[in-house]
Every structure is written in structure tokens, then in C-alpha cells.
Amino acid sequence: MILGHGDDAFRFDRPVRADFSSNVYQNVDLGALKEHLKDRLDAIGHYPEPEPYRLEAAIAASCGIASEAVCVTAGATEAIYLIALAFRGSSSSVLQPTFSEYADACRLHRHNILPVGQDGKGSSRMLWLCNPNNPDGRVIPKDRLTERIRSNPDTVFVIDQSYGFFTQEPLLSPSEALCFPNVLQLHSMTKRYAMPGLRLGYVTGTPELIAKLRAVRMPWSVNALAVEAGLYLTGHPDTAPIDLDALLAEAQRLREHLCAIPGVSAEPTRTHFMLCRLESGKASDLKEWLVREKGLLIRDASNFEGLDEGCFRIAAQKREENDLLVEAISEWQEAQR
Secondary structure, three states: OOOOOOOOHHHOOOOOOEEOOOOOOOOOOOHHHHHHHHOOHHHHHOOOOOOOHHHHHHHHHHHOOOHHHEEEEOHHHHHHHHHHHHOOOOEEEEOOOOOOHHHHHHHHOOOEEOOOOOOOOOOOOEEEEEOOOOOOOOOOOHHHHHHHHHHOOOOEEEEEOOOHHHOOOOOOOHHHHOOOOOEEEEEEHHHHOOOHHHOOEEEEEOHHHHHHHHOOOOOOOOOHHHHHHHHHHHHOOOOOOOOHHHHHHHHHHHHHHHHOOOOEEEOOOOOOEEEEEEOOOOHHHHHHHHHHHHOEEOEEOOOOOOOOOOEEEEEOOOHHHHHHHHHHHHHHHHHHO
């Protein structure tokens, strides 16, 4: 695991007024979920199910697939390491730049990491990709991805769709992906419902692939409150509603305002977060100044493979918070000239 993921407000003495550093949209109302969990607090006095079969069955029903095609995990990150363990010693390729834990998990479990070819293919046993991709928000078109999967039947495609809710681009659904025997999809409930502290995710795939993951999953890896939260949210999917159209429109407005700042650029994105660059200077210096002077937190993205010291990532929040960020970065840039 690299140091320097987002949401690291614990490193700073000053309270953070607005957090742009993680890809979680913070401004959701979790009141109903919190009230539900208050009534389930006695669950912490008992072991959860050794394997979360009730939640897997509930998720499967909501997706229209068999429960044997679902493996619930303590966040998508546990899923990444489970997959790397289940295929220990394989060869893997990772589409970069992207979330560092794919390559870290592969190295931990002795995968031979091979480069990806110019056509996006490789000779490896496994191909890891994030769609929408972290940190730049790009989305591989569904038809292109489907064709790549179909034409490479000997490659296991590990597709992280943790941010699938946050794009309007067509993506493979769990039921569609089950038509392929070589696809594992990662999903994150903590991203959609802004509860990363509970650590809750799941993997979907053919029962044969999922059985490999269940065989190496530790017992009781998903805690009792996370299971209760998952059961509630599966039964109440409209909890913590997000107006996606409005959020994506606000993200585009934020991007345009950032690009209007001399010396700053923001890449096109198909979701609510985006990769930005400074023409000169270090993103780490900008990050420290924003927290210290303004109480605003961004993600220094210079530690993503293939990115340089001028790169940072932000996720759009409320309009007034986004405006504070634009004003602050403008002020910092002006001071650098």
C-alpha cells in the first residue's frame, strides 16, 4: 500500500471545511441508515455470520443473479487482495494510471506483472482495469470492452466498477457480465452511500470464479454493522439520494472554472472526479497550503504510476464548496507568479 491515498485529514491539525480528496460525494443524508444502525448496535456483541450469506443473497436478488455469483467483502480493497490471492502466482497486467492497490496486491501475491500492449491487450493471465477509472474519470465504452473480453477468453478481466453509479456512460451490468466466464466485477457500496468507514463491497462473477474467492476469504471478514448496513441499503436502495444529473453538471462547471485559472488544467471526465495538473510547481505544496490556509483538502496524485509531481485529483462537492476551491487555487497560483 502506498502512502498518500485521499481522505487523509487525520494528518492535519486544522479542521477540514471541505474534502475533495476522496472520490466519495460527501453531501448525502445518511440519517435513515444511522437510525437503523442505532437499533442494531447490540450486533457488536456477537460474531457476524462467518460468511455473509444473507447479504450475498440480498445483493444477488437485487441484481437478478444467483447468490453463488456474489462474494461480499470488507470494501472493494479486500476484494482486490482476495482476487490476487486466489490467482496467486499468475501473470497480470494493469491499465495505468490507476488505483495502486491492483499492482500492490499482485506484487504481494507474487504475480508476474507484464506491460499492457498498445492495443490495450497483453499476454497475461489477468487484466486489471477500473471503469470509471481512478484518477482520471475515463470510461471504456461498453461495446469496446465487451469485444475485448470476448476476443481474449483465456484472460480473466478484473473490472473495478466501484464508481459505476457516478457515470451516465453505459457499463456492463452484473447479469450481462455473467455471460462471460472470464470476468470478475468489483462493486462498492461505501462509495455510493458515502460510508467508507464501514468497509463494504462485493464481487460478482460466475459461480466458478466466485468459489475461488470464497475459498480464500477469511471468516468474519465483514463486520456485523457493515452487514446490517448492507441489508438495509439493499432493501432501501433510495437511501441517501443523489441527483446524478446535477452532480455531473456541477463537476463540468467546476472543471471549466479550474481550466480558466492560468497554469491549471483539468482533464475531461465522465464522472464527478477529475485529474488536474499544474504547469509548474508541486501538487504536494498546493495541497499543504490549501489545508493550512483554507481548510480544503485535495488528493496529491503524483504517486500514481505514470503521473508527475504537478498532478492532483479532486471530486466535485457542493457548488459553494467548489467555488471556495477555485478561489483558493486561483489565489495560490497568483502568489506563485
